[in-house]
Amino acid sequence: MATLVNSVSPLTNPSPETARTACGFFSNVPKFHSFSLNKGFTRVLASTQITISPKDSVLTLPNWKVGRNGTRNREIRLNDAFFHLEFIVEKGHKPDVAQATQLLYDLCKSNKMKKATRVMEMMIESGIIPDAASYTFLVNNLCKRGNIGHAMQLVEKMEENGYPTNTVTYNSLVRGLCMHGNLNQSLQLLDKLMWKGLVPNEFTYSFLLEAAYKERGVNEAMKLLDEIIAKGWQPNLGRVPEAFSIIQNLGNKQRSSTHDFYKGVITSLCRKGNTYPAFQLLYEMTKFGFVPDPYTYSSLIRGLCIEGMLDEALEIFRLLEENDYRPILDNFNALILGFCKSGRTDLSLDIFEMMVEKGYTPNETTYTIIVEGIAHEEEKELAAEVLKELLLRQVMRRNTAERLVLQYNLEALPV
Incomplete structure (x- = not known):
């Protein structure tokens, strides 16, 4: 199951002509792929004036989410908000915490990592303590984009300012180094993590072992595993055989399904962002007769997307197909939904095209997810x-379409 947490190569775009012909509705929609979240734009200076308030007051930023539609207009507003933040902090004022945090997230999504990092720095300069989620999100995005050095510098700077770094953040660094072939540096980082008193978890060791296997082969990976266990790590699988036996006996007495029980446990773990334990449980349960159904795979796909592991979610499809399993439409819908909720509607459209090329017919749920994804991108x-x-x-x-119009304040439908 460790292979399910490998990263995969960027999604190769399938032929747009084939997909659009098959799905039908794309052909007459102009510029359906006209927006992209990763394009860079010229730096635009703030044009409006800021009224200077007493330094103890909190100043708000211009709302970059409201205004004319279009990628370029949105990027201009995003840059405008960033330069307003710079001005506020330079004058010794404190920005609105919620706005500054959201600005950091949106800059990351637009691939403006330097600006996002600068927002974190300015928050600290103004006396704001960033929440752990935004800090981890920034580090994780820097690592995913290959900016490992900048991510490590940020962590060091945060620690110098008294901000504690947790195991999750260090895992992002370890994973980033492993993905880019820096196993030795990853192992040094592991020692530093343990020296600080932080406890490595299953994710930490999973990244290291897979990197060792890729870089040095199975023998070296096994040696590393022995060394890790010698340092005191003991993989904990929750005594699955005993648990399975008890649940099976209870299920027989109550005429309930053991399969449904474990499917529910896996789904619950994924919904709470505990996808790795869900994979562990699935792996162990298959040894005792548990056969995952398509909806279990959908839960795992959604769980990976919730944790921002989009490449890994896509990797599931490749592994399933290699094992002669044909995904169902619900599996694709789960993947498309996960990409949309992660702010990557552009990639969800590529998945949609791939799905149609493979002979799947989209249903109303598929179309609803895509419309909602586009609406969420303003x-x-x-x-x-x-x-x-x-x-x-x-x-x-029509009632579904009218619900979407009301929910997202879209232009009224023709009568």
Whole structure:
């Protein structure tokens, strides 16, 4: 099961002509792929004036989420908010914490990592203590984009300012180093983590062992495992055989399904962001007769997406197909939803095209997820246009479309 947490190569775009012909509704929607979250834009200086308030007051930033639609307009507003933040902090004032944190997230999503890092620094300069989630999110995104050195510098700077780093953040660094072939440096980081009193977890060792296997082969990976166990790590699988026996006996007495019980446990773990224990449980349960169904795989896919492990979620499909398992439509819907909720609607469209090329027919749920994903990216005009086309082609019910119009304040549908 360790192979399920490997990263995969970037998604190769399938032929757009084949997919659009198969799915039907794309052909008449202009510029459906016109927006991209990763394009860089020219730095635009703030044009509006800021009223200077007493230094103890909290100053707000211009709302970069409100205004004319379009990627370029959104990027201009995002940059405008960043330079307002710079001005506020330079003058010794404190910005609104929630706004500054959201700005950090949105800069990361737009691949503006230097600006996002600078936002974190400015928050500290102004006396704000960043929450652990935003700190970990920034480090994780720096590592995913290959900026490991910057991520490590950020961690060092945060620690110098008295901000504690937890195991999750260090795991992002370990994983980033392992992904880029720096196993030795990863092992040094592990020693530093333990020296600080932090306890490595299953994720830490999983990243290291897979990196050792890739770089040095199975024998070296086994040696590393022996060394790790010698340092005191004992993999804990929750006494699965005993648990399975007890649950099976209870299930027989109550005429309930053991399969449904464990499927529910795996689903619950994934919903709470504990996907790795869910994989561990699944792996052990298969030894005792548990056969995962398609909906169990959907839970695992959603769980990986919740934790931001999009490449790993996509990797599941490759592994399943290699083992002669044909995913169902719900599996693809789970993946598309996960990418949309992670702010990568652009990639979810690629998955949609791949799905259609493989012979799957999208259902109303598929289309609903895509429209909602576009609307969440503040592309409301495009969302409304797609929605009208879906109605015209009779692949979505009118009451569903009207719900989306009301929910996302889209342009009214034609009568």
